[in-house]
Amino acid sequence: MDQLARKSLEESMCALFAECLDIDTVSVTDDFFDVGGHSLLAAEVVTRINVELEVDLRLRDFFRNPTVAEVCELIAEQEGVVRGERS
Structure with missing residues (x-):
């Protein structure tokens, strides 16, 4: 995931968190x-x-990684697996 995509994802996740938390x-x-x-x-x-x-984010992973930055990292890792960038 390039830096621009990561920034966009983080902005989207911040908005989603804020919306759900009201x-x-x-x-x-x-x-x-x-x-x-x-x-x-x-x-x-x-x-x-x-x-x-x-994606397939699991609730237990969210509890262990409850910040936008950490969630975005988990998503980036999943995308790497999907694209075959990781073994």
Whole structure:
């Protein structure tokens, strides 16, 4: 994933997190749970990410990686596997 695509993905994820949390903004380093998230909202976010981006993010991975930056890294890793860039 190139830097421009990564930046765009991070912006989209910040907007998605903020929308689900019903707050104005979320930074790439904000912990989802520290800014008001809980398990039901986490499930909603993961479902929306999976549907909108056609990825397979798991809820347990989201709990272990609850920032936009970490979620974007997980998505980039999945895209690398899909494209055959990783073995």
